[in-house]
Amino acid sequence: MDKFTTVTGVAAPMPLINIDTDMIIPKLFLKTIKRSGLGVNLFDEMRYDDDRNERPEFVLNKPAYRNAEILVAGENFGCGSSREHAPWAIKDFGIKVVIAPSFADIFFNNCFKNGILPIALPQEDVDILMKDAERGANARMTVDLEKQEITTSDGQTVAFEVDAFKKHCLIEGLDDIGQTMSKEASISTFESKAAQERPWV
Incomplete structure (x- = not known):
């Protein structure tokens, strides 16, 4: 997993509530166990019509937001x-x-395990960021995980909270496997000692 420090990029506004995981990636595309290649089907039913043509009104199909990182x-x-x-x-x-006022718990935790930073903020702060995002590609936000700050395109800052352990894992690029591998020396020491004490195992 890549290390997460600071992201500066275009923010796409999607002022919809209750965006569920089937809207994010329809069940039709759940056959793969690969983590790559699913981006083309993100928000598939909103992005494409029945003939697989892009819907020009959908935010991520608009030129200003095609490369959105937020x-x-x-x-x-x-x-x-x-x-x-x-x-x-x-x-x-x-x-x-x-960034949203609230998240479903399982999705929220899965984000951290996959190198995504989910930020829950009060509605009034989300409204500020939504308005800035609506300005298009020239309005670039900066999200600084170390400082726990979001800076809008006009320099306004919004602070956010994040669990200290989850923050550490993102900054160090550690998913569940990475966390285990970071203890490799201790694991090897334990296994060596256990093999000596219980050679019959």
Whole structure:
């Protein structure tokens, strides 16, 4: 998993509430266990019509937001089924930060495990960021995980909270496997000692 420090990029506004995981990545695309290749199907039913043509009115199809790295959304983002493909699709598209007033718990935790920073903020702060995002490609936000600050395109700052351990894992680029491998020396020492004390095992 890549280390997360600071993201400066375009923020896409998606002022919808209750965006569930089936909206993020429809069940049709859950057959794969690969984390790559799902970005093209992110928000598939909203992005494409029945003939697989892009819907020009959808935010991520607009030229200003095609390379968005930040998503500003409504409350209860990521509700619905607990499919890990949802953060996989978001990450594969190129979005590294999702900002909303609230998140579904499983989706929220899955984001951290996949290198995405989900930020829950009071509605009034989300409104400020949503308005800034609506300005288009010239309005670039900066999300600084170390400082726990979001800076709008006009220099306004919004502070956010994040669990200290989850912050550490993102900054160090540690997913669940990475966390285990960081203890490799201790694990090897334990196994060697156990083999000497219990050679019959």
